[in-house]
Amino acid sequence: MTISAQSVPILKDNYAWLLKDSETGATAIVDPADAAPIIKAIEAQGGRLDMILLTHHHADHTAGVDEVRAHFKCKVVGAAADAHRLPKLDVAVKEGDTVALGNAKGQVIDTPGHTRGQINFFFPEGPVLLSGDTLFSLGCGRLIEGTAGEMFASLAKLAALPGNTKVCCGHEYTESNGKFALSVDPDNAALKARMAEVHKQRAAGQPSVPSLMSDECAANPFLLARDAGSLADVRGKKDRF
Ligand code: ZN
Numbered sequence: 530m531t532i533s534a535q536s537v538p539i540l541k542d543n544y545a546w547l548l549k550d551s552e553t554g555a556t557a558i559v560d561p562a563d564a565a566p567i568i569k570a571i572e573a574q575g576g577r578l579d580m581i582l583l584t585h586h587h588a589d590h591t592a593g594v595d596e597v598r599a600h601f602k603c604k605v606v607g608a609a610a611d612a613h614r615l616p617k618l619d620v621a622v623k624e625g626d627t628v629a630l631g632n633a634k635g636q637v638i639d640t641p642g643h644t645r646g647q648i649n650f651f652f653p654e655g656p657v658l659l660s661g662d663t664l665f666s667l668g669c670g671r672l673i674e675g676t677a678g679e680m681f682a683s684l685a686k687l688a689a690l691p692g693n694t695k696v697c698c699g700h701e702y703t704e705s706n707g708k709f710a711l712s713v714d715p716d717n718a719a720l721k722a723r724m725a726e727v728h729k730q731r732a733a734g735q736p737s738v739p740s741l742m743s744d745e746c747a748a749n750p751f752l753l754a755r756d757a758g759s760l761a762d763v764r765g766k767k768d769r770f
């Protein structure tokens with residue numbers, strides 16, 4: 530049994546993610562903020578959509594939900610804590626709940642920091658992490674609602690996932706994140722190697738994600754931060770750029 534994850538580029542620099550359970554063909558889309566390209570991508574894969582998964586309430590993650598739901602008659606899953614500001618949910622979830630995609634089970638992880646009600650989904654059968662705007666490749670989400678302490682704790686949970694986890698995040702920010710990362714951690718060989726790879730991918734017009742959790746743990750300054758104070762320092766510097 531495997532869960533595959535395919536990026537669907539939408540809007541300016543967002544990714545929605547198309548998940549498929551190899552055993553049953555069950556399909557989910559994560560953060561469908563622009564209905565037309567997403568409906569097209571799903572139709573190209575056979576036209577089956579069982580479920581919409583939402584990481585958080587921002588419009589660049591949710592704006593296409595009602596249209597996609599109406600088209601495929603699928604259910605919508607999101608955080609119970611943010612039900613009041615998400616599109617209408619069929620299933621409201623919290624940390625420790627699981628979401629069935631065919632025969633695979635996704636684990637819900639609370640990851641406050643970027644927003645208070647942010648959740649991530651982890652499918653051990655990938656292994657695949659849908660990290661929304663919590664963990665980006667070589668960066669993390671801005672602290673719009675949460676504190677550095679909350680983000681630090683959220684990232685620590687994600688860093689504990691298996692090293693071969695594919696990190697499927699919400700934005701193509703890797704190149705600019707990496708430039709910043711090199712400014713705070715210029716001698717990190719893993720970071721330099723990852724950036725060389727990213728430049729090649731982007732020059733070829735390819736997405737730089739998903740990345741591997743083991744690479745993030747070695748190169749991402751927000752996962753290398755020792756404590757919430759140093760994360761706040763690094764985040765504070767990045768927010769000035
Ligand atoms: Zn966001």
Ligand code: FE
Nearest residue numbers: 587589662699
């Ligand atoms: Fe976003």
